[in-house]
Amino acid sequence: ESMASELEAQVFGDQDDEFLAEVATVSNDELKQRIRALDNEIRIMKSDVNRIKHESSQQMAHIKDNKEKVKMNKVLPYLVANVVEIVEPYNDPNEDDGSTTDVSLTPQCKGAVVKTSTRQTVFLPVPGLVRASELVPGEIVARAA
Structure with a gap:
């Protein structure tokens, strides 16, 4: 367990202590508001990830379609x-007018x-x-x- 706490200290440094100190001074309503804000950000980020995945799949389908078209058009006409x-x-x-031809x-x-x-x-x-x-x-x- 001491190795885990040492690793946490190396990764996070004193941030954990600062976070706990800040949480202790903030009211419950403010904590709930921050939680809602974080939940909203998470929802927005998930929506962005899904949108990007959808766009990526559309692009992959477009690329596949173009590769098939290239393959079909490689046949010599x-x-x-x-x-x-x-x-x-x-x-x-x-035409023998003396000029070179x-x-x-x-x-x-x-x-x-x-x-x-x-x-x-x-x-x-x-x-x-x-x-x-x-x-x-x-x-x-x-x-x-």
Whole structure:
């Protein structure tokens, strides 16, 4: 028991003595008023704890929902397009005006014009894995985005 009182003295110091001295000088009505005030504070704090727990559970549900959405949207969407036109490489013989031209910008093979499922019309200088000569206008092509 002496160890317990020593531990209390180390933790609380002289506060216990001060508290007892204060309680001895305060009237019963004032003690009841302080008890009611403490009970009110406890009730308010419990209410705050419950509110925070509720908000936390809502946030966790929101996070779980967002993780599921991310998981669903990680699947690669496929971009589907219709071949509109096969375009021959264009070399203008009148373009030789003496200026330097970047040879890498002039296409060396047939290209394709496609209309995508997102309603964009796009020129592809290199149609991809399928040779442009094998493509036919009106054909449907797709690729993973």
